[in-house]
Amino acid sequence: MPPLIPPVIAPGSLSNAPQPVMTAGPDLLLRPWSPADAPMIVDAFRDPATRLWHGRSVDTIAEAEELIQRYIRGWRTESSASWALTTTAGEVLGRVALRGIDLEWGIAEVAYWMRAAARGRGAAPAGVLALSQWAFGVGVHRLLLNHSTRNTASCRVAEKAGFALEGISRSAVPHADGWHDMHAHALISPL
Template sequence: MTRALSTPPVIPAGTLAAASQPVLPAAGGLLLRPWDTADAPVFLAAYQDSGIRRWHTRRPASENQVREWFDGYRRDWAQEKAGHWAVTRDDGDVLGRIALRGMDFDDGIAECAYWVLPAARGAGVASRALTALSSWALDETGFHRLELDHSTRNEASCRVAAKSGFVLEGTRRSAAVHGDGRHDMHLHARIRGDEQRA
C-alpha cells in the first residue's frame, strides 16, 4: 500500500537497489561485505555461542537454512528493506555480523543490529563496524536517524552503542522476549550531525 505523503521522501526509492550492496571499510583493517554462501558454516557456528544465543532468539538450525537467510538478505537489499554485512578482517576471516534493518525511506530512519564472534570480542570490532556503517548510512546514503535497541542487561552492547555515537534516549519497558523471559530494552539513536565518538 502506497502512502500519500505531503512531504517528499528523505531518500528517493531506488537509491540503494540501483547498485550492488557496497563493501565498506572500517578502522583497524576491517571490512563490511555482503554474506557469501561459503560463510554458512561460520554463521551457523556463531549461533551455538551462548553469548549470541542469549540475546538472539531467532537462530538458524542448519547450513541450508543459513543459505536461505542469505538469499533473503539479497532480496532485502533489492527491495530496499535492509542490508546485511559480514564483518571481516582484510584476510576474509569473519569476525561478526552487522545489519541495517527496517529501512524507512520516507522518514529516513533505519535500525542497526550486530553480533561479534567470541574470539573477536573486546577488541573494538563491533564499535568500529557500527561507526563505519553509520557513517555510510547517514553521510553517504542520506538516512537522518539510526536506532538500535538492546536488553538493559546487555552492558557490552550499551558500551558499543555509546562508543559509536548512539545516544541513550530511554528505556522501553518489557519490550522484548529473550530465553529467560521479557526484558526492558534501551533505545539508542544517532542522528545525522551528531558527533562521532569512535
C-alpha cells in the same frame, strides 16, 4: 492522498546499485554476505549469548544459507542491509546491519552480532561506526539501536559508536528467558 513531504531517501537509490564494500578500520571490512559464509553463521549461533540476545537458532548450513538469502533480499527490497564484518584477511568476525529501513522517514535500526572468538577487539563499534557513516551518506537521518538492558556489552558498543541513550522501553522484547527491558539509543545525521 498525496504526501506533503517527499521521501527522505528516494526509492531505488539503494537497490539500483550493488551493495558496497566498506572499510571499517585499519584491517576491517564490511562486505555483502555470500553463501560461503554459512559455516561462520552456524559457528556464531552455537554461542549461547548470541542465541539469547538474538532469539533465534541457526543450527545447519542450510539454515545459514537461507538467512544469507534473506540478507540479499533485504538489499534488493530496500527493507534491510546486512554486511559481514571481516578482517582484510577474510576472517568473518560478525554481522553489522540496518533493519527496518524506512525510506519515507529516513530511519533505520542498527543490528549486530559478533562471533564469540571475535569479541573484545573493538571490531563491533568500528563496524557500527562505519555503517552509520555510510547510512548518513545515502540519506538516512536517524539511526536507532536497541538492546536488552541486561546486555552490557551491546551497550558499550552503542556508546563507543556515538549513540546517545534516549530511554528505556519497559518489557519490550521477548527473549528465551522472558521479557526484557530495552535501552533505546539513537544517532542523528550530522548533515
